[in-house]
Amino acid sequence: MWMQKYWRAFSLLFTKIWVVTETEYASMPEVFHLDDYDRCMLHGPDALYCSISFQLYPKTAENASDTWKVIEKVSNTQSYYRHDLLRHGICVSQRCPNIPKLELLNNNVHYIKELSDCYSTKFERLSIEGRIRTIHCQTRDSLYPVDFYDYIVGIILLTIIVLVITASLYDAYHSPNFSNENFRTRKFGIFLSSFSIIRNWKKLTTINLNNPDAKALSSLQGIRFYNVVGVIIAHTFTINMAVPILNPRYMESLRDRKIDQFWGLGSRYVTMQTFFLMSIWLLTYKFYKDNEGTKEVPFRYIIQKITSRYLRLTPLMATTILFAATWMPHISKGPLWNSIIGTEYNLCRSNLWNNFLFISNIFPFHEMCANHLWHIAMDMQFCVLALIILWFFWKHPKRRPVILLGIWVFHVVDTFFKTLKIEFKEVDPESSYNTTLVNMEDNLNLIKATATNIPAIIAGVIYGRLFYKYKNTKLLTKKTHVIIWWVLTLTTSLGTTVLPGFIINVFHENYILYTLYICLSRTVFSFGTGLFVWGMTQGHGGIIKKACEWPPVYILGRLTYGAYLIHPFIQRLKAGILRTPNFLNDYLLIFECLGYVTWSFLLSIPLTLFFEMPFEEIKNNTYNAMKKIQKNRQRND
Structure with missing residues (x-):
């Protein structure tokens, strides 16, 4: 018995036993579909693009179509996607232009049902209809306007970048071959050189x-x-x-x-x-x-x-x-x-x-x-x-x-x-x-x-x-x-x-x-x-x-x-x-x-080079300075 189990598992690594034929598989609607987003946005102020999960049903349960029987069979098999739950992105402005844009953005239940009915016409020939389970709509306007926190983080990041560039130029001018270390004897020189991309690149690529x-x-x-x-x-x-x-x-x-x-x-x-x-x-x-x-x-x-x-x-x-x-x-x-x-x-x-x-x-x-x-x-x-x-x-x-x-x-x-x-x-x-x-x-x-x-x-x-x-x-x-x-x-x-x-x-x-x-x-x-x-x-x-x-x-x-x-x-x-x-x-x-x-x-x-090594160098310099102070205190005591 255990040999049969191992052989079955080994065989599954290289084979696939399909629940349905290729022809039957091709008869089902696409599980995933995205309308042309950029073309949809060309509708200007009326542009509305909605991402939906669309639950399919047979039009008549007593007389289900062959396509629905295939969908039901596949969806109940673990190794397949849920083919009865479509994940589609649709351009409402193009497919269902009569539905009010603001109502969908406000998740009005009545108009979401209206969109479901409109989109169900796409599957009429298969004797299938559907209902929207989840919906998320967007327009040309960004959902994420630039705010105070964006500016603060932007200023911090730009400051660090400018500091790295300045320190690199300063380092190259005073010590192009790293032979002149005089400017590092002062606190400002030590701090600024920590941001030097030239010095940090050498540390990064040197193996000692x-x-x-x-x-x-x-x-x-x-x-x-x-x-x-x-x-x-x-x-x-x-x-x-x-x-x-x-x-x-x-x-x-x-x-x-x-x-x-x-x-x-x-x-x-x-x-x-x-x-x-x-x-x-x-x-x-x-x-x-x-x-x-x-x-x-x-x-x-x-x-x-x-x-x-x-x-x-x-x-x-x-x-x-x-x-x-x-x-x-x-x-x-x-x-x-x-x-x-x-x-x-x-x-x-x-x-x-x-x-x-x-x-x-x-x-x-x-x-x-x-x-x-x-x-x-x-x-x-x-x-x-x-x-x-x-x-x-x-x-x-x-x-x-x-x-x-x-x-x-x-x-x-x-x-x-x-x-x-x-x-x-x-x-x-x-x-x-x-x-x-x-x-x-x-x-x-x-x-x-x-x-x-x-x-x-x-x-x-x-x-x-x-x-x-x-x-x-x-x-x-x-x-x-x-x-x-x-x-x-x-x-x-x-x-x-x-x-x-x-x-x-x-x-x-x-x-x-x-x-x-x-x-x-x-x-x-x-x-x-x-x-x-x-x-x-x-x-x-x-x-x-x-x-x-x-x-x-x-x-x-x-x-x-x-x-x-x-x-x-x-x-x-x-x-x-x-x-x-x-x-x-x-x-x-x-x-x-x-x-x-x-x-x-x-x-x-x-x-x-810009954000990890400079602060690591500052930390090390700070700890070294603290150790020197501690040693001096011990000597004085």
């Missing part, structure tokens, strides 16, 4: 691995780069599945082949652990490095590190989300613009504050401004938690194992009960398009829960301390040890992202198996990935290590924060300006992935 510890950890930049590329690719698939599709049959085929579930079900729950693992690893190493030879770690050190982390993450994040909350809606217009860009704009206007407090991940996913920032919020939370744990470890070193075990047990129990609330369903085309479905929301909320991702803290603390303690010791010296290391890391890292996802798809009715996987996979993945990275610090890894330490990739690793922040806005911008449903196939998806990766890193360059 003279420090043995930095050289051993150089692969982390490459790992960071490849992981962000993976995130961008995953989000590219997501955004393309959440917009109108010109050829929905392709998406229905893709889902039924279970390609997404095979590769994605396991990985979407665990791969983000890599970012947290590396962050806590470096934090732990720095903690022990900074406090070498000290008997007690002052709590002000913890506060200083938290403040430093906050000032490190905030400037670039603030730049992106403030732009989304002010000027982004003014860039363009289109049939999907308000639903994609406008929604983000309204959310950021309402909930921007929780991003600055780094608590956005505790809110429901559909209420988050820039919902991809759950990762940044959690990174900050993990920084605080890890520092408190490390501070407690320093005071009570014998209690480390008990504390870590207790934290891990809390994670498993918490995740177990959260998972019990989720009704596991295979992701279908309809839920991909309508991302507000309850089952999607529950899964996404589980992913971004702080307690659910705790294994990254535990693994990061353990591997960070091991690296610090044995950084000058070669432990993997025998060939047998290296082989065991390869086997352990590959079976844990890859095993938790691919094979369990495949098993759960085959036996998805086994809820206990699914729950156990969710509870344990993050732990297995975090420790397996950490073991692999630790092995690379020992000099092993072969071609993977070389790929992670390749100089161009090392430099691109420094741009990953900006690329991660900006890539969803690029994807939403492209989706928002669509004028026709998006045509998809395997090749176009590959090209789109490459395009989004390229644009994300290209735009990350000015973001990093």
Whole structure:
């Protein structure tokens, strides 16, 4: 029996069993359709374009047409879109010009019904009619007039840009080859040079691995780069599945082949652990490095590190989300613009504050401004938690194992009960398009829960301390040890992202198996990935290590924060300006992935040079000045 199940699942990867024939499929109305938006806007003051969801019904239930029978059959099949619920954009000014424009804008129920009757005439020949379930109309006038906040943010951004240009010219004039550092001896010179794009470009592109510890950890930049590329690719698939599709049959085929579930079900729950693992690893190493030879770690050190982390993450994040909350809606217009860009704009206007407090991940996913920032919020939370744990470890070193075990047990129990609330369903085309479905929301909320991702803290603390303690010791010296290391890391890292996802798809009715996987996979993945990275610090890894330490990739690793922040806005911008449903196939998806990766890193360059590195340099200069003052006080005392 189990062999039959595996064979059936394997066969579904390459085949599609269609519920209806191609001729029957072609007889149904288009699920997605957009009238010519720009032509509609040419109607001047009378221009009215409405995006509607249109529920279809048979004209006579007792004598339903053949087309309706096909629609009903397809709509009741999970691997298809709801073909009885059309998502259309219609130019009311052209199709139904007699309906008063203001009445529709005011959501007058009577005239919405009149528009339903008017649009139903399009399907008369199929013996089908329909009713509008949701409607959103727009005119030539923008829904987002420029206001006070737009001007304030615009002035701030322009001031920073002018400051960067001025500092760069000042720097080039006084020190074209960076040999004259006299102007940096004064506070004004130090401040201004922090904004120099010439100086920051040199820092960005210079690789200095003279420090043995930095050289051993150089692969982390490459790992960071490849992981962000993976995130961008995953989000590219997501955004393309959440917009109108010109050829929905392709998406229905893709889902039924279970390609997404095979590769994605396991990985979407665990791969983000890599970012947290590396962050806590470096934090732990720095903690022990900074406090070498000290008997007690002052709590002000913890506060200083938290403040430093906050000032490190905030400037670039603030730049992106403030732009989304002010000027982004003014860039363009289109049939999907308000639903994609406008929604983000309204959310950021309402909930921007929780991003600055780094608590956005505790809110429901559909209420988050820039919902991809759950990762940044959690990174900050993990920084605080890890520092408190490390501070407690320093005071009570014998209690480390008990504390870590207790934290891990809390994670498993918490995740177990959260998972019990989720009704596991295979992701279908309809839920991909309508991302507000309850089952999607529950899964996404589980992913971004702080307690659910705790294994990254535990693994990061353990591997960070091991690296610090044995950084000058070669432990993997025998060939047998290296082989065991390869086997352990590959079976844990890859095993938790691919094979369990495949098993759960085959036996998805086994809820206990699914729950156990969710509870344990993050732990297995975090420790397996950490073991692999630790092995690379020992000099092993072969071609993977070389790929992670390749100089161009090392430099691109420094741009990953900006690329991660900006890539969803690029994807939403492209989706928002669509004028026709998006045509998809395997090749176009590959090209789109490459395009989004390229644009994300290209735009990350000015973001990093203009908004990240200058403020990072100011922060470092301020802390250095404070350290000098503190040392002088100690000498005087």
